[in-house]
Amino acid sequence: MTSPRPARTRSRVGAPALALLTLLGAGLLAPATAQAAAPGGPVAPAPTVDSATAAREAADVAAEDHRLLEVRAVSANATLHATQGNTPYRLATGSGYTLVLPQRSAPYTVADLLQLAPQTFLRLTDGSYLLLENVYVGMGATLNLNTPGGLVLRMASTPTGFVTIVSFDGTINLSGTAKHPMTVTSWDTQNNAPDTDPSDGRAYIRAIGGHFSMSHVDVYDLGFWSGRTGGISLTGSDRPTTGAATGSSTYVHVHASHLHGKANQAHKKETTATSGDSTTIAQPSGNLGANGVASLPTGALNGTGNQYDVSGLSYVSAKISDSVIQGNAYGIFISSAQGIEISGTQVTGSLIAGIVLHRFATNAVLSDDSSNSNHGDGFDIARAAQDVEISNSTAMDNSGNGFTINGQALSAGPSASGEPVGAYGNNTVTHSSTQDNGHYGIEVLGGQNVDLDHNSVVGNTMGIVVRRSAAHVSVVDNTLTAQQREGISVRDGDTGAVVTGNTVQGAVTGIYLRDSSAGISGNTVKGAQEHGITLVGTVGGTRVADNTLTGSGPSPVSASRAEGTVVVGHNSTAAWHNTTPMLTRVKRMARPMTLIWLGVFLLIALAGLKGRGARRRLKAQGRRTSFVGRHPYQNQQPLPSKPAVEIRPKMDDRTLETAH
Numbered sequence: 001m002t003s004p005r006p007a008r009t010r011s012r013v014g015a016p017a018l019a020l021l022t023l024l025g026a027g028l029l030a031p032a033t034a035q036a037a038a039p040g041g042p043v044a045p046a047p048t049v050d051s052a053t054a055a056r057e058a059a060d061v062a063a064e065d066h067r068l069l070e071v072r073a074v075s076a077n078a079t080l081h082a083t084q085g086n087t088p089y090r091l092a093t094g095s096g097y098t099l100v101l102p103q104r105s106a107p108y109t110v111a112d113l114l115q116l117a118p119q120t121f122l123r124l125t126d127g128s129y130l131l132l133e134n135v136y137v138g139m140g141a142t143l144n145l146n147t148p149g150g151l152v153l154r155m156a157s158t159p160t161g162f163v164t165i166v167s168f169d170g171t172i173n174l175s176g177t178a179k180h181p182m183t184v185t186s187w188d189t190q191n192n193a194p195d196t197d198p199s200d201g202r203a204y205i206r207a208i209g210g211h212f213s214m215s216h217v218d219v220y221d222l223g224f225w226s227g228r229t230g231g232i233s234l235t236g237s238d239r240p241t242t243g244a245a246t247g248s249s250t251y252v253h254v255h256a257s258h259l260h261g262k263a264n265q266a267h268k269k270e271t272t273a274t275s276g277d278s279t280t281i282a283q284p285s286g287n288l289g290a291n292g293v294a295s296l297p298t299g300a301l302n303g304t305g306n307q308y309d310v311s312g313l314s315y316v317s318a319k320i321s322d323s324v325i326q327g328n329a330y331g332i333f334i335s336s337a338q339g340i341e342i343s344g345t346q347v348t349g350s351l352i353a354g355i356v357l358h359r360f361a362t363n364a365v366l367s368d369d370s371s372n373s374n375h376g377d378g379f380d381i382a383r384a385a386q387d388v389e390i391s392n393s394t395a396m397d398n399s400g401n402g403f404t405i406n407g408q409a410l411s412a413g414p415s416a417s418g419e420p421v422g423a424y425g426n427n428t429v430t431h432s433s434t435q436d437n438g439h440y441g442i443e444v445l446g447g448q449n450v451d452l453d454h455n456s457v458v459g460n461t462m463g464i465v466v467r468r469s470a471a472h473v474s475v476v477d478n479t480l481t482a483q484q485r486e487g488i489s490v491r492d493g494d495t496g497a498v499v500t501g502n503t504v505q506g507a508v509t510g511i512y513l514r515d516s517s518a519g520i521s522g523n524t525v526k527g528a529q530e531h532g533i534t535l536v537g538t539v540g541g542t543r544v545a546d547n548t549l550t551g552s553g554p555s556p557v558s559a560s561r562a563e564g565t566v567v568v569g570h571n572s573t574a575a576w577h578n579t580t581p582m583l584t585r586v587k588r589m590a591r592p593m594t595l596i597w598l599g600v601f602l603l604i605a606l607a608g609l610k611g612r613g614a615r616r617r618l619k620a621q622g623r624r625t626s627f628v629g630r631h632p633y634q635n636q637q638p639l640p641s642k643p644a645v646e647i648r649p650k651m652d653d654r655t656l657e658t659a660h
Contacts, residue, residue: 042398042437043374043375043398045375045376046352046376060200060229061229064229068208070093071098071136072168088100090133097134100136100138108137108144109145121133127152128153129151129153130187131154131155134163135164137168139169141167142171145175146175146182148180150177150180154186156187157186157187157188157201157203158188158195159190162186164206172210172212175214175215178216181218182218184205186202186220194327196221201229202221202329204222204229205232205233206228207233209236209316212234213318214319215322216322217324219325221328223330224329230328230330232330232331233333234332234334235316236336315336315338317339318339318341319341320332321341321344322343324345325346326347326348327348328350330350330352330356331353332355333356335361338362341364342367343367346371346372347371348370354379355371355378355380356377357381357388361388362385366393367392370396371398372397373396374400378396380401380404381427382404383407383408384424385424385427386407387427388427389430390428390429391430391432396435396436398438399437400437401437401439401441403442405442405443406445406446407448408445408447427449428452428453429451429452430455431453433455434455435458436459440463441457441458441462441480442464442465444464446467446468447471448472448473449472451473452475453474453477456481457483462483463486464480467494470494470497471495474498475498477500477501480502480503481506482506482507483507483508484508485509486508486509486512487502488502488511489514490513490518491515494518495517497516499523500521501523504525505527507529508528509528509532509533510531510533512534513533513535514539517542519543520543520545521547522547523548525550527551528551532549532556532573533556535557536562537561539564540563540564542567544566544568544571547572549572549575554578554579556573557573
């Protein structure tokens with residue numbers, strides 16, 4: 001699961017010269033004059049992960065779940081610990097360290113991290129900062145990461161371990177400026193370059209509850225395997241079900257004597273804490289075991305034992321603006337969130353999907369964003385995410401769909417987790433564009449009250465697809481060009497769809513309706529290659545009217561396979577070129593009742609022709625062939641006449657005797 005980094009689409013100026021040159025040399029940043037790569041069609045799907053790699057990455061996720069639950073359990077009882085209180089402290093988690101930042105009135109800053117973790121938060125000679133241990137932002141605490149010249153933060157990530165920044169009901173603020181954006185990247189300390197291989201785990205940032213904000217930040221190559229470890233992950237209440245497993249570790253201290261030459265001298269200058277006569281720094285260690293957590297310095301927890309009261313998690317809120325995200329596992333992953341704003345943000349090269357609004361993400365507004373060249377969908381609104389509005393955004397060259405809107409129920413009936421059976425919806429994609437994706441431009445899977453308005457859909461397998469019993473989907477005033485199959489497809493149990501005012505050009509079939517009901521009116525289909533509009537299956541209650549259909553094919557409106565009451569009329573089809581062969585047309589007409597009536601008409605025609613021939617013969621003989629103005633029996637001869645004579649019967653003797 002590796003991905004080449006796309007060219008940057010926003011210029012970078014004003015960073016410290018040494019840092020900028022170093023990052024350019026390492027491949028982290030493209031030159032300031034770089035432009036977006038020209039669209040070249042959809043990227044290939046991410047390579048299939050082999051079973052061994054899948055097991056390893058899943059184990060890493062499980063280990064992270066375990067570590068975070070234990071850290072949160074201890075931090076929830078921090079006030080009971082003699083050495084903790086409301087001051088920052090460090091926990092040994094397995095064989096690694098986690099720096100815990102508890103609540104205080106002032107935010108934690110870069111200066112605080114330099115003081116609190118001098119061996120694991122290092123300012124390098126090029127002006128960037130290297131993070132070598134996990135950072136945990138506790139409930140009510142705030143971490144602000146920024147510097148006046150544009151902070152460059154490298155999060156250590158090697159085959160033997162990685163670091164994370166995670167908040168629980170706290171606040172994380174990452175910020176730069178338009179002139180001096182902040183940069184965040186994974187960093188392989190062994191190769192002195194970003195970590196582009198997520199198969200052994202990779203550094204990530206996550207907010208669980210609380211608030212997350214990011215403005216003018218460039219993010220590169222974060223995350224692995226799951227949504228919650230996917231890169232920039234914003235989740236609210238979640239209860240991971242992964243079991244105990246082993247995975248990659250973070251980092252532990254080693255003696256400075258293990259370093260030599262200039263590296264040892266540089267680290268001595270940057271660090272302030274000492275152990276005896278020697279400075280200690282952080283280096284990667286081995287695997288993380290399920291060893292529990294211990295506070296440093298160690299000590300009793302005042303009789304609390306191993307039972308910790310972990311309070312419930314809240315929904316997360318987020319605001320992300322004017323940022324660039326490249327090469328993450330998930331570009332942005334959001335679930336169990338309320339109040340989401342994402343604007344002016346570019347997501348490219350994600351290994352799984354670009355921008356994902358997962359379960360119970362609600363009240364989200366996305367505007368002026370782009371999600372391109374991802375190895376999955378560009379924008380993915382998953383089940384149970386609703387009240388999402390996407391506008392003025394772009395999804396291009398993704399291997400999946402440009403936009404996916406899934407409003408299906410989480411369960412079809414009673415389930416172990418007790419999920420509701422109702423559909424979700426109230427989602428909108430408007431004034432946006434989707435182009436050259438590997439699957440569909442926009443796909444709606446179930447749900448209700450979905451509006452797709454004023455969008456541009458170009459060059460996908462199919463343009464707009466609505467299916468799986470979606471209800472009340474509005475497809476209005478969209479422009480669809482050069483789809484490989486259908487322009488607009490409504491199928492498989494959809495009800496109450498409205499398809500109106502759309503322009504479909506260059507599709508095999510302009511509008512396709514199957515086993516659904518819809519009002520199809522006021523659309524313009526140009527250059528269709530088979531049918532302008534096709535109706536198949538049970539489509540009762542459908543109305544097809546006032547459409548303008550041009551192209552060439554068997555028919556402008558195909559309803560021969562439709563069942564149910566359908567109203568078709570007032571469509572403009574004069575410019576349609578019927579390509580059906582004459583023999584095929586005759587065969588279509590050769591039905592039993594048609595043949596019977598044709599026979600009746602032929603008999604009448606033959607009788608008429610026969611009568612006309614007879615009249616011609618009479619005329620040739622000089623006879624009048626018209627009965628008008630003469631007696632109808634004028635040409636008949638009178639019957640011969642004789643006097644009337646009474647005829648009597650002859651009687652013989654026996655007759656006479658009998659008569660007497």
